[in-house]
Amino acid sequence: MLRFFALMLVSCLTYALPAEAKELARRPFLGIAMKTVESKETSGGPAVRVDHVIENSSASDADLRSGDMVVSVDGKEISSQEDVIAAIKPKREGDVLKISLLRDGHPISKDVPLIGLPLEKSSDFETIYEAVVVDGTKRRTITTRPREATRFPAVLFVGGIGCYSMESPLDDQEVYRQLLSSLTRQGFVTMRVEKSGMGDSEGPPCATIDLDAEKRGYIGGLNELKSKPYVDPDRVFIVGHSIGGIVGPLVAAQAPVRAIVAMETVGTTWFEYELINRRRQLKLAGTAPEALGRQMQVKQWCMHRLLIERDAREDIVQLRPECKEEMQIPTADVYLQQIAALDLPALWAKLKIDTLLIYGSADYLTSAEEHLAIAEVVNAERPNSATFIEISDLDHYMTRVESQRESFDRRRSERPAAYHDGLGTTIGRWLKDRPG
Structure with missing residues (x-):
């Protein structure tokens, strides 16, 4: 599979990062698609071939070309895409990558000054890149807000399990970005907090941190969100997806919110x-x-x-x-x-806040019963405060498919489906019914 590092032009961006975000250096925009291949040019072993170079990227500025074979990066021998990724990961905008190549069998050395990855942007609303300090390290926050000069209700979004960036500057069709864009167009401020070591964030590698450390990152972001002059602090919500439906209530237990949404999640043990x-x-x-x-x-x-x-x-x-x-x-x-080790029913029972549970019946990773279990315990503590909504053609990946079978088969064959645009509308309508 080709690994893409960038698909957009940096020169199209015209707005500036705030001062605190400028202190958190941007991750680099190398701008190549590459593939691990067997090559006679590199002693017959596995090698990395540049298959495509993106215009106006670090790679194009340094005259890397399709067909180049990457031999080493910063003096370290390269035999796989993962080797290249590992070499680039600690770099930041302004750093220089030293790459040794074979081009048509001839050795070439390149110093590649790294420019920063593009930022998300929209003509409909503002996108603000900032940072929050967590455990002594800076975590990137990405906030979207309507352009009007007033205070808005706000959503902290908590995503699923794993280590990945929460921003998608190269793909405006990515499902998290589409969901949050939908909520912003409906009049909500939204915030994402990058996990430790992901995206621009500092901190230990995401794959090594525990649940408590991840939770502290979201609590830091939530407190920062509440303090924004354009946010109504009495109407701040958490929307959690997948494992975010577990982490979200853990955050709410320490940093209260008006209400919480959990979708495609787990409610038992x-x-x-x-x-x-x-x-x-x-x-x-x-x-x-x-x-x-x-x-x-x-x-x-x-x-x-x-x-x-x-x-x-x-x-x-x-x-x-x-x-x-x-x-x-x-x-x-x-x-x-x-x-x-969590007692999830007890966790939900203690919150005593309005709760929306969303399950898509095409989701093969969770079940309606998981969500109904949460609704039952929430309503037992505070009658009529939990709402359960089932969406027939929604799957775990927030895309529109007809069945669990279709979602399962698409995932195995790596055939993506389109974002379910009814999801954001459903969430937005329910949140708007929660007064301050």
Whole structure:
């Protein structure tokens, strides 16, 4: 698969970063698509070929060309796309990358000054890049706001599990960006907080941090959001997607909000969720009925060792190699173990705030029952404060598909679907009904 580093022109941006954000250097815009190939030019082993160079990027400015074979970066030998990514990751705008290439069999050395990645922008609203200090390090925040000079209700968005950037400057069709753009056009300020070490953010690598550290990042962002002069502090909400439907209420328990939205999430215990979800996906994958029991026994053993006994994944795989497939969850062991230790019903019961639960029936990763379990406990504590909405053609990835089968097959074949534009409207209408 080609790995793209950029698809937009930096020169089209005309607005400036605020002073505090300027202190948080921008991640670089290399501007190449590349592929790992077998090459006789590099001793017959794997090599990285430049397949495409984006105009007005760092690579194009340095005259990198399609067909160039990358031999080394900053003196380190390159044999895969991952090697190139690792070399670029610690760099920031203004740094220089030293690249050794083979072009038509001839060695070439290039000093590549790195320009910054483009910023998100919209003609409909303002996009503001700032930073908040968390655990002594700066985390990038991306805020969108209507242009009018007044105070608006605001949403802190908490995304799903894993390590990825929360901004999409190169793709205005990315689902998180489309959801938040929809809410901004409906009159809401929105904020995203980059995870530790992701995007422009400082801090330890995201893959190493625990749940408490991630939560502190969102609390820092939420407090900053409430302090904005263009935000109505009495109408600040949290919208959480997937694992964000667990992290969101943890944040709200320490930094109160007017109401909370949780969608495509988990409302029971994480251990039982892992088992139910695995069985559902095995069936969708066409696993023979007689093989289901055996596979579920493996899943149960592996997850018990990881989540209940709190063994390290590498130790578990040493004991039973088949556990590797069962534990491919993109986060630190301790993060998962902290999630598994949560009493989620008790967490929701303590909040006592208006709650919207959204489930898409095409979502094969969660279930309506998970969301109804949250609604039940919330309404038991505060009658009629939880609302459950099921959207028939919505899947876990916030796209419009007809069924769990279609979503599952699309994911396996890497065929994306279009964002479900009714989702933002549904959330916006419900939030507008929550007065200050």
